[in-house]
Amino acid sequence: MSAKIIDGKAFSQTVRDAVARDVTTLKDKHGITPGLAVVIVGEDPASQVYVRNKVKQTAESGMNGFHFEMPATASEEDVLNKVRELNADDRVNGILVQLPLPKHMDEAKVIETIAPEKDVDGFHVINTGLLATGGNAMVPCTPLGCIMMLKDTLGDLSGMKAIVVGRSNIVGKPMAQLLLDENCTVTIAHSRTKDLAAEVKAADIVVAAVGRPEMIKGDWIKDGATVIDVGINRIPAPERGDGKSRLVGDVDYEGAAQHAGAITPVPGGVGPMTIACLLRNTVTATCRQNGIDCDT
Ligand code: NDP
Numbered sequence: 086m087s088a089k090i091i092d093g094k095a096f097s098q099t100v101r102d103a104v105a106r107d108v109t110t111l112k113d114k115h116g117i118t119p120g121l122a123v124v125i126v127g128e129d130p131a132s133q134v135y136v137r138n139k140v141k142q143t144a145e146s147g148m149n150g151f152h153f154e155m156p157a158t159a160s161e162e163d164v165l166n167k168v169r170e171l172n173a174d175d176r177v178n179g180i181l182v183q184l185p186l187p188k189h190m191d192e193a194k195v196i197e198t199i200a201p202e203k204d205v206d207g208f209h210v211i212n213t214g215l216l217a218t219g220g221n222a223m224v225p226c227t228p229l230g231c232i233m234m235l236k237d238t239l240g241d242l243s244g245m246k247a248i249v250v251g252r253s254n255i256v257g258k259p260m261a262q263l264l265l266d267e268n269c270t271v272t273i274a275h276s277r278t279k280d281l282a283a284e285v286k287a288a289d290i291v292v293a294a295v296g297r298p299e300m301i302k303g304d305w306i307k308d309g310a311t312v313i314d315v316g317i318n319r320i321p322a323p324e325r326g327d328g329k330s331r332l333v334g335d336v337d338y339e340g341a342a343q344h345a346g347a348i349t350p351v352p353g354g355v356g357p358m359t360i361a362c363l364l365r366n367t368v369t370a371t372c373r374q375n376g377i378d379c380d381t
Contacts (some may be wrong), residue, residue, distance in 0.1 A: 090348065094357045097361035107368045122181070155167065160189075172203060182199065243268040250281070286305055292315065293315060301336040
């Protein structure tokens with residue numbers, strides 16, 4: 086069997102096109118331009134790349150982007166004050182504070198200071214609570230992108246057996262909740278799970294969010310299963326030259342593609358969907374804040 090490749094890059098473009106159309110409608114019909122504020126603290130190189138992409142794609146979608154860089158030496162109070170200022174700014178509909186924050190800051194405190202209706206990352210406890218209880222939550226971008234790809238690939242997920250490997254607050258737990266909301270029977274696996282291979286083998290849907298390169302082996306995958314690989318791991322690639330590296334997921338892609346019905350590649354799978362969903366969440370937040378019924 087050779088798996089269908091789920092093209093996250095192409096799918097994210099359709100999501101971004103829909104966002105751009107909604108932004109045009111919000112401007113033309115309601116005189117509102119959605120605004121997304123991104124705050125980055127310190128000089129973490131990976132975070133700098135993510136933030137540059139977010140800022141670029143915000144502008145491309147027709148939204149207003151507000152970008153704030155703060156030094157790693159900033160105090161927690163400086164960051165909290167910036168968040169409070171953005172909470173009160175009517176031009177800003179979505180606020181994202183890029184994580185991780187420098188060690189001397191309490192991330193939870195910073196996240197809880199963001200107004201829940203502007204929390205486009207969906208990490209505020211109000212939004213996690215709403216997600217858990219079936220309310221109108223802002224849904225974290227990465228799991229939202231995963232569930233959109235699964236529904237696009239499989240249609241109705243009702244009754245399917247799903248496993249989420251990883252139980253972080255930003256990926257694993259909300260992912261499991263979204264699968265439950267789609268009427269899947271959900272297993273959440275983690276570092277203490279016994280016989281992970283057998284658990285994965287039983288699943289029609291496998292979502293891997295572990296952060297360990299190619300940990301999930303091809304022969305663990307049930308024939309015909311759908312595999313969503315959230316992992317982004319950089320490993321040495323001496324075959325490409327001295328000091329070179331390449332990105333791999335948490336799943337052994339080549340092996341899994343022999344068994345899966347469909348699979349996301351790394352890169353080009355979940356990654357591009359995450360930013361597209363951030364833009365989508367900003368439109369959703371704008372609509373909700375203005376009492377407008379939006380399709381996205
Ligand atoms: P965390 O480190 O917060 O969580 C990892 C999870 O994996 C934990 O729940 C941990 O279990 C579990 N785990 C670790 N080792 C094993 C093991 N041997 N067997 C089973 N489970 C294990 O990671 P994140 O959720 O933040 O991220 C996961 C991956 O997704 C990373 O590669 C990250 O880079 C990537 N990512 C990609 C994004 C994208 O846009 N594509 C966005 C966000 C993350 P335990 O709880 O028991 O410790």
